[in-house]
Amino acid sequence: MAKPSFSDEIANLLHAGHGNPLRTCIQCGTCSGTCPVVEYMDHTPRRIIGMIRANLKDEVLASNTYWYCASCYHCTVRCPAQIDIAETMYALKRYSIWKHVHQEGLVGPVFSETFVKTILRSGRSFEPILATSYLFSSGARELIQEAFMGTKMMLKGRMPVLPPRIKRLDNFKRMVSRVIPLEADS
Amino acid sequence: MKEFAYFPGCSLEKVGLSYHLSTVETTRKLGVDLKELEDWNCCGATTYFHVDELLAYTLCARNLAMAEKDNLDLVAPCSACYKNSYFTNKHLKEDPDLAEHINYALEEDNLNFSGQIEVKHLIEVFVHDVGLEEIRNNVSMPLEGLRVAPYYGCQILRPRKDHEDVEQAEFFEDLLSAIGAEPIPYPLKLKCCGGSLILSSREAALSMVRNLLQNAEDNGAEVIATACPMCQVNLECYQQQVNQEFGTRFSVPVVYFTQLMGLALGIPAKKLGIGKEIVAATPLAPYAR
Amino acid sequence: MSKGKRLLIIDDDPDFVEGILSILETAGYEVETAYNPKDGFDALESKQYDLLLLDIMMGRGAEGVMIARKMRKDPKLREMPVLIITGIREQIAYLFPGQPMHPHFVEVDELVEKPVEPDFLLERVSALIKAAEDRKAKG
Ligand code: SF4
Ligand code: SF4
Ligand code: SF4
Ligand code: SF4
Numbered sequence: 381m382a383k384p385s386f387s388d389e390i391a392n393l394l395h396a397g398h399g400n401p402l403r404t405c406i407q408c409g410t411c412s413g414t415c416p417v418v419e420y421m422d423h424t425p426r427r428i429i430g431m432i433r434a435n436l437k438d439e440v441l442a443s444n445t446y447w448y449c450a451s452c453y454h455c456t457v458r459c460p461a462q463i464d465i466a467e468t469m470y471a472l473k474r475y476s477i478w479k480h481v482h483q484e485g486l487v488g489p490v491f492s493e494t495f496v497k498t499i500l501r502s503g504r505s506f507e508p509i510l511a512t513s514y515l516f517s518s519g520a521r522e523l524i525q526e527a528f529m530g531t532k533m534m535l536k537g538r539m540p541v542l543p544p545r546i547k548r549l550d551n552f553k554r555m556v557s558r559v560i561p562l563e564a565d566s
Numbered sequence: 567m568k569e570f571a572y573f574p575g576c577s578l579e580k581v582g583l584s585y586h587l588s589t590v591e592t593t594r595k596l597g598v599d600l601k602e603l604e605d606w607n608c609c610g611a612t613t614y615f616h617v618d619e620l621l622a623y624t625l626c627a628r629n630l631a632m633a634e635k636d637n638l639d640l641v642a643p644c645s646a647c648y649k650n651s652y653f654t655n656k657h658l659k660e661d662p663d664l665a666e667h668i669n670y671a672l673e674e675d676n677l678n679f680s681g682q683i684e685v686k687h688l689i690e691v692f693v694h695d696v697g698l699e700e701i702r703n704n705v706s707m708p709l710e711g712l713r714v715a716p717y718y719g720c721q722i723l724r725p726r727k728d729h730e731d732v733e734q735a736e737f738f739e740d741l742l743s744a745i746g747a748e749p750i751p752y753p754l755k756l757k758c759c760g761g762s763l764i765l766s767s768r769e770a771a772l773s774m775v776r777n778l779l780q781n782a783e784d785n786g787a788e789v790i791a792t793a794c795p796m797c798q799v800n801l802e803c804y805q806q807q808v809n810q811e812f813g814t815r816f817s818v819p820v821v822y823f824t825q826l827m828g829l830a831l832g833i834p835a836k837k838l839g840i841g842k843e844i845v846a847a848t849p850l851a852p853y854a855r
Numbered sequence: 856m857s858k859g860k861r862l863l864i865i866d867d868d869p870d871f872v873e874g875i876l877s878i879l880e881t882a883g884y885e886v887e888t889a890y891n892p893k894d895g896f897d898a899l900e901s902k903q904y905d906l907l908l909l910d911i912m913m914g915r916g917a918e919g920v921m922i923a924r925k926m927r928k929d930p931k932l933r934e935m936p937v938l939i940i941t942g943i944r945e946q947i948a949y950l951f952p953g954q955p956m957h958p959h960f961v962e963v964d965e966l967v968e969k970p971v972e973p974d975f976l977l978e979r980v981s982a983l984i985k986a987a988e989d990r991k992a993k994g
Contacts, residue, residue: 384869384890392867392891395914396661416758420770448767452758453724457732466725470619477617478912478946499625503607504576547605551675555628558671559620561911561920561956562943617947620916667921 386437393471399456399464405429411455411465421445425455425465432468441481446472500556503546568695570686571633572600573651575644575795576608582644582795584839588824589643589688591833596696596704600641603632609650620667626654627668630685631677643688643824645794649721652685687722689793689823693737698744706832708746709853714826715787716742716749717778719797720758732756741823742791745830752785754778761800775800776808779816788849790820798822802844819847829853857883860984861903864888865895865922866910866940871969875908875940878973879980892918896925899932906984911941911955923960934991936963936983940971963987 384392391401405426412424422443423431431440449469456466476482546552557563578586593600610625630651633640640655642648658665659681669678686694692701716738723732730737735756739749760774778801782790792798802820809816821843828838835854840847862884866872872888879886887904889895892914899907899922907926911919919939926932943955945968957966963986965979 383873388890389867389869393914395891395893396664416760416774417763417767417770420767444767448763448770450720450758450760450762452720454720454756454758457724457726464725474617474619499608499610546607548675552607552628554674555624555671556621557956558674559624559667559920560618560917560947562947563954563956618916620918620921663921663925667924670924 386435386440387432390432390468390471390475393475394464394467397464397467397471399459399467400462402429402433402463402468404461405433405463406461408460410458410460414454414458415449416452416454417448417450421448425449425469428472429463429465429468440472441476442483444483445469446476447482500553503549503552568597568691569599569601569638570641570691571636571638571683572602573606573609573629573633573640573642573647574602575642575647577644577795577799581799582822584825584842585643585795585798585822586839588822588828588833588838591837592824592827592831593691595828595831595833596692596700598691598696601636601638603629603640606632609647620664622650623654623657623664623668624671626651627658627672627679628675628677630655630658630683631672631679634679634683635677637683639684639686641686641688641691643793644796645687645719645721646796648685648687649725652727653725655681655683655685687793689722689738689741692827693741698740701741701744701827705745705830707830707853707855709742709826709830710746712747712826712849712853713750713786713788714742714747715752715782715785715790716755716823717759717782717790717792717797717801717820718756719792719794722793723756738791738793738823742826745827747826747830750782750785750787752781752787754781759797759800761796761804764800764804771800772804772808772811775804776812776814776816779805779808779818780814783816783818787818789826789847790818791823791826792820793823805845817845819843819845819849821847821850826850829855857981859885860905861885861887862906862908862980863895863898863902863904864908865890865892865898865913865919866908867891867913868910868942871910871942875971875976878976882977884980892922896922899926899935904935906980906987907935907937908980909937909939911939911943912946917943920960923964927960933961934987935961936987937961937965938979938983939964939966940969941966942969944968962990 407426407430409426412418412426415425418424423445428440428445446469451466453466456464459465574586606629607625610622630640640651642651658668658679672678718735718738723730723735726732742749759778760771763771790801798820805816808814825838825840829850840850862879864872864886867890876886887898889898909919909922911917913919923937941955955966955968963983965983
């Protein structure tokens with residue numbers, strides 16, 4: 381088999397996906413027209429799809445587009461070619477996390493990391509939006525801290541002090557290690 | 567009596583406590599028995615899908631398996647929990663290889679999921695299982711004259727589930743009419759609030775929240791009703807930051823649809839968590855007991 | 856030793872595959888490649904190989920584990936030696952700190968971490984093929 385191009389790589393990540401392959405995109409722009417975040421993205425969703433197809437790997441990965449995607453699925457339900465654009469954005473996030481190639485200074489990846497860790501530790505979390513105000517208590521995370529301060533104060537008695545835990549936490553952790561084959565150093 | 571397995575989700579424990587309280591009260595009043603899953607875990611929100619979908623399915627499947635053990639359909643009041651649980655259920659039913667693998671993980675918690683149950687959003691339970699007629703019959707304090715903007719948000723409708731028309735939904739309006747309120751039409755009712763971007767792009771998030779508030783207000787809303795703790799927090803709690811950023815003066819109460827239902831059903835405001843808002847829900851005062 | 860031996864690589868990383876492919880081919884192996892778990896399993900089911908080189912993180916997540924578990928259930932495939940070559944720690948261990956777990960799913964398998972030295976790779980490949988043959992000979 382010939383060496384896969386970048387667009388093949390993305391297709392491989394989406395091998396179990398439920399939409400049509402990206403090559404069926406007709407570049408109609410419906411996704412970009414629908415996207416509520418489009419003006420803040422480096423490249424519109426339509427362009428990102430086009431750029432993946434053109435194998436512009438570095439440009440795609442360096443963009444903020446897939447981290448700014450709010451996963452609202454509005455583009456997905458409207459795409460005339462039945463491409464699952466939101467899933468494609470997830471695939472890009474996965475690709476960039478696994479390979480550590482995302483843009484520097486983005487909050488999204490740091491946040492994912494912290495959120496994931498909380499759940500793994502306790503089986504529970506706070507919802508993503510508020511989790512961080514609790515989790516990031518120092519240093520490099522000022523940015524996030526700041527974004528939350530206002531909210532946190534307003535929420536008065538609505539912020540939990542400690543994350544709750546599930547009861548069968550040991551089972552839960554063993555369950556996780558059956559899908560993620562890593563065992564904690566002892 | 568209709569019985570469901572209830573998966574409150576992390577948000578309802580504290581931040582969305584009013585949603586939890588009003589859910590418990592209104593379902594009880596309407597003869598729906600919600601049995602809280604005994605040791606539920608976080609569904610992983612959207613974050614797990616960034617990192618590992620198999621793990622995301624595993625987390626959701628654990629909750630599904632516990633509901634199935636009790637032979638009950640699962641109901642979630644949080645739209646994100648609902649969407650994740652709904653699609654995990656669907657994918658596991660459609661993909662035996664995936665189901666087999668996830669069940670291998672569930673073994674560690676002595677659970678197994680065979681795809682025998684359905685997943686519903688709380689609002690569906692009211693609209694379809696209880697039924698609007700039944701709700702109408704139980705209203706003792708119709709919310710006459712209260713102009714409410716129903717906010718669907720993203721994940722109740724999208725991605726497409728099997729049973730709803732994603733662009734033409736009216737069930738929220740119908741429910742509000744059933745309790746005597748006046749649902750107002752406004753174009754952005756299905757648009758994303760952008761709240762999940764508050765970290766990655768504060769600018770984008772605040773401007774999206776602003777657009778929504780503006781649109782609801784321009785169309786005469788006195789309150790916004792939500793069916794998701796995250797939508798509620800985003801629309802209510804960032805109003806002050808929106809005002810600072812854009813020089814606007816929003817002060818729109820954002821409440822849960824279950825709180826409105828509760829008032830109409832004659833349940834005391836306090837039991838519904840009314841009074842805990844950041845933006846005071848003054849328009850509700852005339853209907854409160 | 857490598858003469859006439861057929862190997863399959865299932866790995867989603869084109870650059871890594873390109874690297875080991877040339878090492879293995881230079882050593883005289885006949886090598887086929889699949890870049891996602893689905894194509895990979897289809898190949899396993901439809902053709903004969905003497906050894907599988909298997910990645911872990913692919914597609915939706917740790918799908919390499921899914922493949923190994925499916926092989927174990929298949930009386931024919933479970934005899935095939937498997938060399939798991941994973942970058943899992945590099946990929947996600949900052950989220951899940953720990954050592955890659957050796958799953959021991961099939962009769963003869965071994966787990967090594969990327970990157971792999973060419974000599975070490977060749978040595979392990981031939982050792983695993985031999986171990987599987989010896990098992991078979993013993994019956
Ligand atoms: S809506 Fe679909 S077909 Fe149109 S540009 Fe976007 S991805 Fe391509
Ligand atoms: S899913 Fe992402 S890309 Fe699509 S419309 Fe929503 S924010 Fe834009
Ligand atoms: S989506 Fe939010 S509320 Fe639901 S379980 Fe997950 S973190 Fe908790
Ligand atoms: S909180 Fe906002 S972004 Fe999230 S589902 Fe609700 S509407 Fe969409």
